Amino acid sequence: MHEFIQTLINGLTTGFLYALIALGYSMVYGVLKLLNFAHGDLYMVGAYIGYFVIQWFGGPQAVSIPVPLLVVIMFLLAGTGAGALGVLIERFAYRPLRTAPRIAPLITALGVSFILENSVLLLFGGFTRSYSTPSFISFSTGIHIGSVDIDSVQITIFVVSIVMMYGLMVLVHRTTLGKSMRAVASDREAAEMLGIDVNRTIAYTFFIGSAMAGVAGVMSGLAFNQISNTIGFLAGLQAFTAAVVGGIGSIPGAMIGGLFIGICESFASSYISSEYTDLIVFGILIVTLLIRPTGLFARPALQKV
């Protein structure tokens, strides 16, 4: 039984990461109807920013400031860095293609993802870098219930993710910005006619979505210790599956989809085989799309002629 619960906890850890990435995917899809393939790479960029923050403050062996402060700085810088990059990408790659055929921004997104991945390879090299989390955060501190361990990194991930998701819900449902985001998502032209600054709303959406991906990157570095320039592609794919399973464009859907995929992956790797986790996630995606093509939480859309 304790193995089951431990697997569940580990699954929740990955699940929260996927959920954070999936939220960005889903929000961008909501306002632009664009699959942002570069989103997974923003997560990778966030992970690298976190790594360089650790190096800046003396390296993992000799951190020169209190560790909680370090983690906060990592989250903040990775969030703003990835967010700013997301806004730049939107401004220079996607905005000129607003009125182009649907396939054009998709191919551009592939190109952006490819450039990001290879730019990081050029600038920082292709080897895997390690956060060396255990040398500044002890994994043994945390909550122990019987033989089930929730270490402090996992607690941080749970708390920060839940706070961010709650903040996002408040933002989308209670603020003017959130209202304009929902308006742009439901009908861009009508929103523009009602005086909403569409460009600004889309830029904010990209910033928030990309910032969450960047924070997720730092979390993955803390939890799994290893980052390289290729982690973005697969994480982006899994997170996209999460967004689709939950119903793309739906915020609670992305959260629950992310947790679901994370838990499935965790159980698959500990009870079946770690080699086939991607194939299993793929299977979930296919089954979801075949049974409910619009996902679990989105309303089926009518096609207007």
Next chain:
Amino acid sequence: MPIGVDEWVAQHGDRHDAGTGWRRAAARLDRRVGWWPRLALALLVGLIFGQLASNVNVETVAVNSLIYAILALGLNIAVGWTGLLDLGYVAFFGFGAYGYAIFSSHALGTGGVGGAPLPSIESIPIVLVAAGTFGAAIGMMSLRVSGDYLAIVTLFVGQAFVEFVNNVDPGTLGGVNGLYGLNPIHGFGGQIITPIGYYYFALIVCAVLMGLLHMLDNSRTGRAWKAVREDELAAEAMTIPTGAVKVMAISFGAVVGALAGTIFAAQQDNVFPTNFTANILILIYACLVLGGAGSIAGAVLGGIVVTAGEQMVSSPTDAGYLFYGLIVLALVLKVRPWRMLGAVIAATIALGVVLHAIVGAISSSAVAGSPGSGGWIGSLVSHWVIVPSKAVGYGNVLYILMICMVFALIHVRERYRLALLVPTIYVAACCWESRLIVNPSITAQILIGAILIATMAARPQGLLGSMRVEVV
């Protein structure tokens, strides 16, 4: 006439600009020569090239170009004609290569065909039929999911293929080590072993395929594909069986992709899972998008240009031609009138010479490095670009600076743009000489990404695609 393109309207600008004298005569000749004579001419050029090519490296690059041309032709069926964003296409390429590899080696071991390799004349058709079935199965998904969802599902198919050959049954599929020591293409008592032999084989396959696809393009099926691309709902209302048409497009594309795979495996003599990753997929997309989605000639041209360009980047001498040639070409196309062009080039040269002299006077180690370009270009620019003796960190900073300057260039108003163009070109040249050219493989990948973005922004129809005009 292609559906959705009002040719007379589309060509209005061209007729207007046709001019007089030899340009008009050339344009008229261009209109008179039909499609088949052009194909024959292209084939003739290919055959002459084969006769002239004497270097094994050149021949290998030529074979690769043709393989990518065939791949782009296959991708064009689903993406260019039917408008389905098939991101799992590389799986079909891999399927063909692995299919050929299994039948042409002892991979099947004691089971199957008793371990004896099949002659290619039997194995290639088996692989192609199997690929068509596989493609139809993947295509079935397009019945349930469409648009972006199809893109992501097929992307997963490509990913799943790599996982599959990596992990499933290493005895037969070789796992990460791949399959090697394959038999070359053989049949009728002969076999193809030299690169030039594969060049001629691929050339003939490519030409025949272009002919078949051209006929398909103008057939009932071809028209149905383009109808689905333009408006699926309207096509369905016109009683076109859209589901069957879409499955067919992906399946046909799979056959062509698998055909390229068989040639690839036979020529390379081995297959590895890493030959069929998402990087290759993006390379194929770059070929098709650059050449022009929807155009047969465009797909072939894109395949040749992208593969040859990728090869040029990896040679220090040729990379210089490519880089400076592209800059001059872009300037000639974009900067008008002529005296502005002259002013920009002169200012760029002057800026470099002056900066190099100033920096050299302050610190001699800051200009101590030698530019990465070889040959006469390298010696020409060595007193123009600033390359310090420790170039890596400097080059990284310049790379980021270059990207920021390109952003600024897009962002600023028209009249400041020319002024900003001069330092941008100079920074790009310094970055190229000190950093980019040192890592040709990464640079090639970055350039491929840039091709995708730049083509979509500047000329979405690619080099040879036709301009689409909305008919209201």
